[in-house]
Amino acid sequence: MKVIKTFFIRTYGCQMNELDSEILLTQLDSRGLKLAKSEQEADLIIFNTCSVRDLAEKKVLGKISEFKNDNKIIGIAGCMAMSLKDTLLKDYKYIDFILGTNDLLKINEILDDLQTKNIQINKTSENYDISIDNFFAKRNSPLKASISIIRGCNNFCSYCIVPFTRGREISRSKNSIIKEFKYLANLGYKEITLLGQNVNSYGKDFTDEKFLFSDLLYELNKIDGIERIRFMTSHPKDISIELMHAIKDLEKVCEFVHFPIQSGSNKILKKMNRKYTRESYLEKVNLLRQVVPNVAIGTDIIIGFPEETEEDFQDTFNLFKEVKYDTAFIFAYSPRRGTLASKWKDEIPKDIKNKRLQELLSLYHEILQEKYRSYVGDIRQVLVERLNKDQKMLKGRTKRFEKVIFEGKENLIGSLQNVKIESFNHQTLIGSLAKD
Numbered sequence: 001m002k003v004i005k006t007f008f009i010r011t012y013g014c015q016m017n018e019l020d021s022e023i024l025l026t027q028l029d030s031r032g033l034k035l036a037k038s039e040q041e042a043d044l045i046i047f048n049t050c051s052v053r054d055l056a057e058k059k060v061l062g063k064i065s066e067f068k069n070d071n072k073i074i075g076i077a078g079c080m081a082m083s084l085k086d087t088l089l090k091d092y093k094y095i096d097f098i099l100g101t102n103d104l105l106k107i108n109e110i111l112d113d114l115q116t117k118n119i120q121i122n123k124t125s126e127n128y129d130i131s132i133d134n135f136f137a138k139r140n141s142p143l144k145a146s147i148s149i150i151r152g153c154n155n156f157c158s159y160c161i162v163p164f165t166r167g168r169e170i171s172r173s174k175n176s177i178i179k180e181f182k183y184l185a186n187l188g189y190k191e192i193t194l195l196g197q198n199v200n201s202y203g204k205d206f207t208d209e210k211f212l213f214s215d216l217l218y219e220l221n222k223i224d225g226i227e228r229i230r231f232m233t234s235h236p237k238d239i240s241i242e243l244m245h246a247i248k249d250l251e252k253v254c255e256f257v258h259f260p261i262q263s264g265s266n267k268i269l270k271k272m273n274r275k276y277t278r279e280s281y282l283e284k285v286n287l288l289r290q291v292v293p294n295v296a297i298g299t300d301i302i303i304g305f306p307e308e309t310e311e312d313f314q315d316t317f318n319l320f321k322e323v324k325y326d327t328a329f330i331f332a333y334s335p336r337r338g339t340l341a342s343k344w345k346d347e348i349p350k351d352i353k354n355k356r357l358q359e360l361l362s363l364y365h366e367i368l369q370e371k372y373r374s375y376v377g378d379i380r381q382v383l384v385e386r387l388n389k390d391q392k393m394l395k396g397r398t399k400r401f402e403k404v405i406f407e408g409k410e411n412l413i414g415s416l417q418n419v420k421i422e423s424f425n426h427q428t429l430i431g432s433l434a435k436d
């Protein structure tokens with residue numbers, strides 16, 4: 001029997017995984033286990049994994065193998081537990097358990113079993129356990145927290161594994177969300193991010209009442225204590241005019257929409273199964289900017305998708321130039337096992353992918369520099385989050401998600417401050433406290 005007194009959770013991937021790790025941590029904490037500073041110091045290590053890229057999986061497997069000869073309990077949670085549920089335990093005899101995204105509340109049951117039986121345990125049900133919605137995790141940050149409002153995805157983009165690892169969309173009940181929102185407000189949280197693979201689908205699966213994502217925002221905006229509400233991700237095909245108006249009307253809802261285009265070429269969008277065209281996407285961007293003139297727009301882009309020609313890439317480049325994104329995550333395509341796209345030849349050579357990636361990154365950099373130059377002299381409201389890495393300046397974000405650093409006393413952390421922008425450096429605005 002392995003004695004467990006300490007644990008460590010290594011989290012990979014998206015904000016939903018961060019939240020799932022907080023749910024695991026809270027249960028282990030209630031069990032009386034102590035959080036170790038590193039994997040090396042822990043009796044139990046949980047790798048909460050991401051399956052979005054094959055490379056991410058390889059990294060995790062490499063990391064786990066470092067501990068194969070140690071007398072520790074090793075568990076794999078998250079998307080890899082789901083996508084490799086049939087092989088992981090057979091292929092890696094030193095993994096003690098796998099725990100899927102629908103079974104987060106079974107961690108203590110697993111640990112109890114491991115104390116009495118010398119077996120490998122597989123808890124990876126396909127069906128979502130709704131009681132996870134009523135489990136309020138302790139958060140890592142005292143200021144900002146995420147709340148899951150819809151789990152799973154119905155979209156089946158051809159390159160994406162998420163619908164296979166997290167199942168179909170299930171919206172959380174409005175009462176449960178409001179309860180957790182109030183709970184966090186009472187604890188002094190200032191900013192909440194509403195999470196879902198596609199928040200714009202929220203409520204579409206309710207059969208008893210009509211209550212959509214924009215309705216949820218109007219309800220949450222009434223709750224005292226929370227200063228800011230963010231959300232992600234917004235699938236472009238599903239954004240509604242009601243949501244745009246909610247962003248405009250509600251003072252707590254941040255003017256930032258993560259609105260991933262993925263490609264500017266209609267041919268590639270079709271192959272990706274994104275269910276919109278560049279024209280319909282641009283129409284929505286224009287409408288969003290008409291309704292919310294100050295809105296910041298973010299995107300994800302995949303470069304070098306199968307069959308992407310130079311012309312297709314130019315379509316993406318020109319669309320980027322037209323939209324002038326405020327944030328962008330730009331990746332070179334790599335096939336993900338188990339998806340439709342992985343059956344197609346990944347034929348774009350690495351050097352071409354890299355060249356296109358660099359071109360787009362340079363454009364992004366130029367756009368940001370031009371924007372940031374125009375912000376100098378502006379006064380921006382910043383939620384002060386913490387000391388900057390240098391431990392001297394304070395760091396916070398605007399409602400549009402721009403990072404701002406400025407000099408100030410530590411007791412300002414957690415407050416909203418007006419900061420005058422004086423200069424910038426890469427993706428950081430630098431300013432000073434504005435005089436009243």
Ligand code: SF4
Nearest residue numbers: 153155156157160162
């Ligand atoms: S919308 Fe597409 S990319 Fe996003 S999670 Fe769903 S299938 Fe994946």
